[in-house]
Ligand SMILES: Nc1ncnc2c1ncn2[C@@H]1O[C@H](COP(=O)(O)OP(=O)(O)OP(=O)(O)O)[C@@H](O)[C@H]1O
């Protein structure tokens with residue numbers, strides 16, 4: 001595959017979606033062949049799975065069911081959208097990927113990072129991003145940001161206790177220890193413009209490697 005697969009990760013309200021759109025628009029302006037997508041979602045079947053996972057009414061969902069549904073959405077999105085784009089030499093910017101499952105289901109839901117990585121292997125068949133930007137934020141600040149945004153739909157995971165969101169961040173820090181050469185950490189507590197500048201420069205350096 002000749003393209004470049006780059007993922008954006010972080011806890012709730014870190015600013016990933018804001019920054020990934022800004023970077024996508026800028027790269028397009030500069031003439032890069034780039035697409036922007038997201039997980040869970042990005043294609044019809046995976047968006048349908050997203051509705052089930054994130055529906056606040058689905059309070060009975062078991063943690064393993066949740067992990068398997070994320071992996072199923074991931075599989076379909078990979079084969080239907082990501083892999084074909086990479087085969088056409090495109091840069092694929094993806095809002096969340098397998099590291100989210102490791103941090104949220106593996107660590108915060110206590111299923112085990114290695115166990116969740118194993119079940120995801122069936123879905124991803126060793127396809128991993130070449131680089132990942134991790135937007136690091138304290139959960140209190142991330143949640144304050146999303147609560148201020150009245151247009152954003154509240155999802156089932158947003159409603160978890162603060163302790164869960166602290167564990168998500170701790171989970172990400174463990175995932176970075178597992179993949180230190182792939183994941184770049186960015187301080188996401190700064191202003192949108194400051195975070196964008198750091199993320200954009202990092203991305204350009206990755207593309208020029
Ligand atoms: N650096 C920033 N400073 C202040 N507000 C920000 C910053 N970045 C994003 N925001 C605002 O915070 C809210 C959440 O941002 P965004 O949706 O980009 O985060 P996210 O990481 O994608 O969150 P989630 O994964 O929970 O959807 C939005 O209202 C956005 O405008």
Ligand SMILES: Cc1cn([C@H]2C[C@H](O)[C@@H](COP(=O)(O)O)O2)c(=O)[nH]c1=O
Pocket residue numbers: 012038039040070096097098099100101102104105155157158
């Ligand atoms: C891919 C993935 C996502 N999640 C969680 C993280 C968020 O709470 C939602 C997605 O919402 P967003 O606004 O699009 O960020 O799903 C997860 O727990 N595990 C995953 O693998």
